Amino acid sequence: MCAIQGNRGVVYTGPGKVEVQSIAFPELSLGNRACHHGVILKVVSTNICGSDQHMVRGRTTAPSGLVLGHEITGQIIECGRDVEFLKVGDIVSVPFNIACGRCRNCKEGKTGICLNVNPARPGAAYGYVDMGGWVGGQSEYVMVPYADFNLLKFPDPNQALEKIRDLTLLSDIFPTGFHGCVTAGVGPGSTVYIAGAGPVGLAAAASAQLLGAACVIVGDMNPERLAQARSFGCESIDLREDGSMEDKIEAILGEREVDAFVDCVGFEAHACGCNHGKEAPATVLNSAMQLTRAGGQIGIPGLYVTEDPGAADEAAKQGALSMRFGLGWAKSHSFHTGQCPVMKYHRPLMQAILFDKVQIAKAVNVQVISLDQAVQGYADFDGGVAKKFVIDPHGMVAA
Numbered sequence: 001m002c003a004i005q006g007n008r009g010v011v012y013t014g015p016g017k018v019e020v021q022s023i024a025f026p027e028l029s030l031g032n033r034a035c036h037h038g039v040i041l042k043v044v045s046t047n048i049c050g051s052d053q054h055m056v057r058g059r060t061t062a063p064s065g066l067v068l069g070h071e072i073t074g075q076i077i078e079c080g081r082d083v084e085f086l087k088v089g090d091i092v093s094v095p096f097n098i099a100c101g102r103c104r105n106c107k108e109g110k111t112g113i114c115l116n117v118n119p120a121r122p123g124a125a126y127g128y129v130d131m132g133g134w135v136g137g138q139s140e141y142v143m144v145p146y147a148d149f150n151l152l153k154f155p156d157p158n159q160a161l162e163k164i165r166d167l168t169l170l171s172d173i174f175p176t177g178f179h180g181c182v183t184a185g186v187g188p189g190s191t192v193y194i195a196g197a198g199p200v201g202l203a204a205a206a207s208a209q210l211l212g213a214a215c216v217i218v219g220d221m222n223p224e225r226l227a228q229a230r231s232f233g234c235e236s237i238d239l240r241e242d243g244s245m246e247d248k249i250e251a252i253l254g255e256r257e258v259d260a261f262v263d264c265v266g267f268e269a270h271a272c273g274c275n276h277g278k279e280a281p282a283t284v285l286n287s288a289m290q291l292t293r294a295g296g297q298i299g300i301p302g303l304y305v306t307e308d309p310g311a312a313d314e315a316a317k318q319g320a321l322s323m324r325f326g327l328g329w330a331k332s333h334s335f336h337t338g339q340c341p342v343m344k345y346h347r348p349l350m351q352a353i354l355f356d357k358v359q360i361a362k363a364v365n366v367q368v369i370s371l372d373q374a375v376q377g378y379a380d381f382d383g384g385v386a387k388k389f390v391i392d393p394h395g396m397v398a399a
Contacts, residue, residue: 008393009067009139010374015058018378020371023067026135026143028080036082039147041074044091044161044396045168045368046137048377048389050198051303055129056378059268059310062129069138069391070096070126071171073164075157077141085148091160092151093170093350094144095342098124098134101149112339117145123339130306138374140393152346159354164397165361165368166353168390169203174360175345176301177203177264181211182345183336184260184299188212193249193258193291195284197225197236199364199388200301201264205234206363208262210352217252219245221276228386232363242273245291257293266302267316279312282321289328297334304337364388368397 009023028035046069055062072094076086086092098118099111105122106114113122118132127136135142144150152170154160160167177200186192190213194205197220208216209232218229219237226236237248246256263284271280288298304319311317328335352358367387369377377389390397 007139007141008371009136010069010371010391012055012062012064012066012068014064016056018056018068018375020374023135023139026141028078028143030145034080035143035145036080037147038080038143038145039076039083039086039151040078041072041092041094041142041144042077043072043074043137043140043142043393045073045164046139046391046393047071047168047171047173048138048374048381048391049172050200050381051128053378053382054268054303054305057310057382059308060129060305061307061309066127066129067136067139068127069136070128071168071173072126072137072142073168073171074137074142079147083147086151086153089157091154091157093154093167093346094126094137095150095152095346096125096172097339097342098126098132098145099150099343100146106149109344110341111343112341125339138391140371150343152350154350155354161396163353165366165390166359167350169360169364169366169388170346170350170353172340172342173199173203173364173388174207174349175342176200176340177205178207178210178345178349179340180204180262180264180299180301181207181260182299183297184262185297186211186213186260189214190259191215191253191255192217192260192262194218194262194264195287196220196264196302197222197229197386198264202229202364203360204262204264204301205229206232206358206360209233210358215253217249217258221270222384222386225384225386228365239272240276245272245287249291257291257296259293259296261288261292261296261298263288263298263300263302267304267308281311281316282323285321286324289324289331289333292331292333294331296331297336298328300335300337301340366390368392370395
């Protein structure tokens with residue numbers, strides 16, 4: 001039994017507000033029953049995600065008091081009696097999807113929609129609205145269930161700490177960007193458009209390069225983010241500028257369509273050109289059908305919600321968007337949505353990091369902050385800076 005009792009975490013307290021508060025130290029329990037298959041982690045690093053910002057901006061039904069954080073890397077300090085293949089001291093990556101490993105979907109590799117970890121709907125995550133009520137990992141300590149199934153152990157703890165800026169991105173952002181590219185059909189020689197140059201968009205752009213894309217084009221309205229995309233070899237389009245997207249694509253490729261399209265924006269999308277300050281939640285999806293070649297694929301890792309209290313119209317508040325779906329049907333497009341099944345990708349992506357095949361932390365411009373700096377980190381992230389904020393609760397990561 002672990003003797004440590006103190007714990008602190010980042011808590012959502014209402015629209016636009018987060019606080020670092022004292023929270024309960026985790027226990028190996030699920031409600032009133034013991035969780036013998038779980039572990040308690042000392043959090044080594046945890047990230048602020050764009051998905052967290054949707055909640056903090058009041059664009060979901062997240063309750064006040066929710067402990068945030070679903071991107072977790074940690075060191076095991078206590079194991080339940082049924083944990084067989086992990087031990088105290090191991091440093092592990094935690095997939096943001098909580099998965100039992102026993103249900104039909106888990107056995108099919110669809111760990112993002114596990115049937116047993118959320119009574120409300122398929123799929124669960126740490127510290128996220130409607131995802132089962134699990135305590136988040138933007139904290140000093142966290143409990144992880146079904147540990148043998150869920151956790152990715154790093155082979156060498158010392159090497160892991162040396163590359164922790166990169167490895168901490170394995171819990172969500174890197175696999176999510178990679179998943180968006182895989183489901184969009186990106187491969188050697190592909191031309192790819194990435195909508196959005198936030199951290200997931202930048203991770204998707206780096207993933208497209210890893211998959212062999214010939215040309216990766218990133219569109220955004222933030223000049224700093226576009227400069228970050230160009231820093232590792234991407235082409236860029238400033239979506240504040242007027243003009244048709246086909247013309248802008250043609251100026252880069254000599255063609256008016258791309259092979260693959262990845263939506264890394266989601267439901268808080270804005271219109272382009274002179275209307276770039278106005279929300280248009282379906283604009284990226286409509287652009288995807290417009291700009292993707294006939295027979296092409298569209299990956300949609302960007303978040304879309306069933307309820308958006310802050311939407312501009314009543315339909316969008318219920319997740320109903322105005323799409324030209326007939327265009328996508330006529331062009332025989334394939335659409336791929338939903339949460340990334342992190343376990344499908346995290347080991348091979350770990351290997352790519354450990355063998356220096358990708359510099360994902362450099363691509364997304366990781367900045368390490370302390371737990372006490374998390375509130376400012378949320379404010380800076382929401383301000384559109386081209387950084388991925390990694391929280392180091394214990395001072396284990398060299399700044």
